[in-house]
Amino acid sequence: MSLWQKLQAKLLRAFAKRMKAKFTYDAALFPLRAVVEQTIPTPWGPALALFYWPHSQLSAQLPVYLNFHGGGFVAGTPEHDDSYCRRLAHNLNCLVVNLDYVLAPEHAFPAAPRQCFSVLEWLASEAGTLGIDPQRFAVGGHSAGGNLAAAVAGLARGHQALKVVHQLIDYAALDLHQDPALKTSTSARPLLNAGLMRFFNSCYLSDPAQALDPLASPLLAPVEALAGMPPATVITAQYDILRAEGEAYAEKLRQAGVPVRQRMFEGCDHMFTHLGPDESAEEAWQLMEDSLREAFQSVDGADAGASAQRGEGSLHTISTIAP
Template identity: 45%
Template sequence: MPALHPDVLAVLRAAREAGSRPFETQTPAEARAAHLQRARVLQSPGPWLPEVRDLVARSGEGPPVPLRLYRGGAAPESGLSPCLLFLHGGGWVLGGLETHDSLCRQLAHHLGACVLAVDYRLAPEHPYPAALEDGLAALRWLAAEAGALGIDRTRIAVGGDSAGGNLAAVLALMARDGDAPAVAFQMLLYPAVDLAMTGESYERFRDGLPLTAATMRWFIDHYLPPPLDRTDWRASPARAASLRGAAPALVLTCGHDPLCSEGQLYAARLEREEVRVTALHLADQMHAVLSMDRVIAPVGEVISFAAGILKRAW
């Protein structure tokens, strides 16, 4: 097993000393409060940006979807900026605009462009497909309102971390099939892409980390309770019949993460099916590392790298 970065070891030691409880031993409400508190401890406030404002995507087909727009850098000469539609992680049960505010600010800063964060509905109160429906509604609203927002509709990307990476990957396939507005790129940060939990890394990471096989089982049981089909590609994009024709991708994986093997296999399959993909593997890091920039030194450079890949794709 690869060695852990010293900063990660320090985070794990501090969590043990503080008596941090695994999410799966808590109620969803307790876990959400703990997750938000961890975010406040582990993340920096993020950089100042020229514009940060809350919006709402409204349609006649579903509930309003809260959004937050981040605009980084000066407006381009064309007057229109590219935009990353970002879907947060948290196992479809935790997280929201506040837990990922810092990461979205950093991405917008490094991109010198817009990031639109989606506050989708959470399980178990709103199980699958509610989160996906909200992500799709946000993407459709962004494409429709792009001009009014100063955004270039032809340079919209989708992205997210963990559960958000799952939603982004599904939206990218829907866009390929014409069931969602076109996207130019997909940024998949330690994504969950096969909810059948068959990856070999689930066997390696059963304890000692914030995210374990048991934690993922707890998340998935809330998101897709029986008898919902976990092999449907709209829940498990790795189960899609084909990935060919999807938008170019960045797939980031971490060595100490039960999602590691499925993310690596997804990146390999994208490449095999002739989708341009950049695969970045952080062997000494753990899941959700990009939300720990206050305490894990390399995080800022990784976020900058991810933004650089997207900027070049745009």
């Protein structure tokens, strides 16, 4: 980690914290029981997360959506996704966990995907206390967060204590090995450019050869290695330089026999779900919500009831930071 990388990363993080999403929801539209802050112990350091609890009247355990924010593995903040996490928790009657994972260059690959997976395992280990169903987990994210979602979904395959039933891949960086100069756009001024992508990659990967690891570049996994991955929703944007790798990953999942729901949003660029156009952003969020609803409801009533009986206990109390 060079001093220049560290200084540039700090500048990007300061900018990210000041940046406000253009497309947001009024919190009053999606009332919740509580939004609480929790520090989760992991082998990769403590992870701070926001827990969005719905007003659930059901006795069965809640499904869980684990969200990973964007920011090139370097910047970004979970607060950028706050509005959407509230919507999903309210509309889907699920617990949403919005994770503030470790960032590069201070924590280079594989710290972020390993910590994200450790949080998933922690949630499963605490299922009885939290009142959640470890057999109905979903993961998802935006940009770098979509990369992490694909990585975590792969790590979770065949796990004995939990099951990921869906992965949301939103305009994700899925091939860190390809030269960013080859990632082109039909827009004269795309939001992401080659220089910024090179900086992100140099911070995230301590050795360029790590880009060949499918944990860093999910698109590079051979087709046979993707068999058994959870169903996916893959969203891309017409002018985004990451569009081609998103579409290629969706096709590779299909070749591996994985059900894929895919949509490319015309007239949109990277981060359109947060920056607009508003109509397209709303359509994308509805697509994500519908995909998660179908995934959570795919567990029949008998299985859900059995899960509820397996996880006895009550919710533990965490300090409330927002209504």
